Amino acid sequence: MLGLVAILTLVATREMGQLVWVVLLAVAGIPAVLAPRHALLGPLGRFAEAVIIGLAASQVAAVAVTGGGWGASAILPYLAVPLTVTALSRRTREGAALLGVTAAVLLVGGALTTSGGQRQLAQPWYLAVCAQWLILAALGLYAAATFQRVVRARGAAEPQPYAEATRLLTQLRSVARQLPGATLDPGGISEHLVEELLTVTRADRAAVLSASGGGRLVVLAQRGADRVDWETTLDADSAIADAWASQQPQTAHRSQARSHPGGEVSALVVPLVAGVRTVGLVTLEADVANAYPSPVVARVRALTDPAALRLEAALLFDEVRSLATNEERQRLAREIHDGVAQELVMVGYGIDNALATVHSDAKETEESLRTLRGEVTRVITELRLSLFELRSEVDRHGGLAAAIAEYARTVGASAGLRVHLSLDESTARLPAATEAELLRIAQEAVTNARKHASAANLWVTCEVDPPYARIEVSDDGQGIADQRPDGRYGLAIMAERAERIRGRLEISPRHPSGTTVAVVVGTSPRRDNVRGSTAPEGE
Incomplete structure (x- = not known):
């Protein structure tokens, strides 16, 4: 900017002596260059620049070759330098004060300037040029300040959503603790x-x-x-x-x-x-x-x-809970896949290598290793099925019945079960949270049958007629009475899930053998009427 001002001054005045103003501006700017953040030197240097700009503009205008006051335009462009610095330093008030000082010096300097040995008052052209540059400088100051605010806003935009989310989730937690469960x-x-x-x-x-x-x-x-x-x-x-x-x-x-x-x-x-x-x-x-x-x-x-x-709050609560649950399931699946599953695979490879080096006369060692290898293979299969269960979701377009059918087929094929499917799904959909819980209940029921029932057949029925739904899983295994404690724990989990979606869990023996687990959500007038008309007396 100093170079530009020097050239404009020479063009306007054709006098080398007028470059002294450029030198003074350079000297006045030294404190701001050497100590830009100093609380005293920086502002003093900028105010010195403003005073020099006002005096120089009035003097250059007086000796300009063209006259008419336009010579002031040779110096006034430099006013953008101190004003831009104040705007970028978030010193808007200082910038406004610089504008005021410059305007006052321009007015006084114009009134006291001598031309040809005679003092003359500021001319209208001179005042018009000074007003023009002052207005442009003010607009530039406002634009620079606005730009700085935008930069600050963008810089703060990254953590702001997290801060807002933290505040809202904290409030949601407080509300969830105070209100009954049914309220949400x-x-x-x-x-x-x-x-x-x-x-x-x-x-x-x-x-x-x-x-x-x-x-x-x-x-x-x-x-x-x-x-x-x-x-x-x-x-x-x-x-x-x-x-x-x-x-x-x-x-x-x-x-x-x-x-x-x-x-x-x-x-x-x-x-x-x-x-x-x-x-x-x-x-x-x-x-x-x-x-x-x-x-x-x-x-x-x-x-x-x-x-x-009230409904919006409940829907948002369901969505937040569903997102958190799905994220946790995916996290667990990743950890199991990258941790325990890979280590077990390596153990299996180690057993295979040991089997390859066992001597033919070490029958007992070979048999123990083969038994251990079979157990490791079983655990790896269980882990893979667990990973599949964790990652299974109800597809937005496929529906609940398709998700349950895919899981039952996959698990049945892995466990050697003959799977019988009966799917009756309406084109209408259940709420996403309800579909997710029903899928988890069906998965737990199928898993129980695979692990503990010793069954040969698995019957899966899915009826969806919103807001009614009935999911039923039956097997021809040994029955619920002979299940291990972890199987009963699975039944307790299913009951908790059913209660969460205001459904009811029905567990009953299947004739002649096996167990039937069903979860029912809502009511269906059509089905209730049909059952009422066909039910035997006393039912």
């Missing part, structure tokens, strides 16, 4: 909301739906005499899709269920909006006309608005 259960909140709605309006069918992956909805709770196959796609031409997109209640004169036979229907779909986010929908249907006028809609919204926040 999406299914329980949804069923309670449906029961409340049925007290303020008529509904032959009602459901609470929430978002799932792939642009679909899942049924959290529902009421009705018959099975309802609700419209769960958000790109369909339905009141459900319109309510989700608009965040406003929608009424319709046709059912929102794909399974409804038709006829006169009144439908009301109310979005559950927490803040600016739609977390779910409430769908009410009555087999009469005009069942949901404006007063009824107002009463329904009076119940759904506060329920939206």
Whole structure:
């Protein structure tokens, strides 16, 4: 900048003597160069530069060849140097003070400047040029300060999400400890909301739906005499899709269920909006006309608005728990694969090498080694199955039945079990947390049958009709009475998982031999009606 100012000064004045101002600016800048962070020398040097700029600009303007005050433009560009330094050093107030000092010196210098031996007042052109450069300098100071704030914000952006996550998770932990477990259960909140709605309006069918992956909805709770196959796609031409997109209640004169036979229907779909986010929908249907006028809609919204926040908290809690659980399972799988599994494989190779060097007359040693090798092979197989179980997840597109079937086939093939599958899965999906727990329960039941039942056949039944689901695993083994303590521990784990998703675990002997383990979630009016009509007397 000093070189540029020197050239402009020579062009404007054509006098070598005017370069003394450039030399003074260089001297004034020395303290800021040698001690840029000094609390006193740095600011003094910058203020000295501001004073020299004001005096030099007025003098150069007076002796400039072109006249009219434009000669001040030869020196004033250097004003950007001290102002930029103050902005990058987060000294915005100092920069503003430098601008003020420069403006005052320019005005006084212009008034006291002599030209041709006579003192003359500052000319309008001179004032206009000085004002122009001062405005540009002020804008530059503001831009540099803004840039510095952006840099600081980006520098702090890396740890900020972690700090925010820590704060939120701490609050979540406190809330989870204070509230009952059912309070953070999406299914329980949804069923309670449906029961409340049925007290303020008529509904032959009602459901609470929430978002799932792939642009679909899942049924959290529902009421009705018959099975309802609700419209769960958000790109369909339905009141459900319109309510989700608009965040406003929608009424319709046709059912929102794909399974409804038709006829006169009144439908009301109310979005559950927490803040600016739609977390779910409430769908009410009555087999009469005009069942949901404006007063009824107002009463329904009076119940759904506060329920939206509770449901969002429960869904977030489920998501956080699921993410933490999945991450821990993956971590354990990696540790087992990279640690114990690899070491056991090396032990097996060592036994193989020992067998190759055993003399033919050492029959007992050879037999012991072969027995040990078989045991190591068994443990490695167990570890591989455990790794497969840890890494198994419910695919977003495949569904729960596909995940359970894949696990049963893999384990059955490894253990020599004949696997019989019966899969009946609706196109609607269960909540992700419910599907994950049901998969773990099925895995534990299959593992128990493989390890402890000494069975030849395994029957796996999967019925999914949201919000109803039934997973049943049966074997023809020795029965539950003869199982070891670790098998009973597995049953306790299954019971805890079932309780977590508000399901019930049913364990019963299978005739003529074996055990049946079933977990049931929700209710299915269609199945309950069928069972009630076919059940024998006294059941």
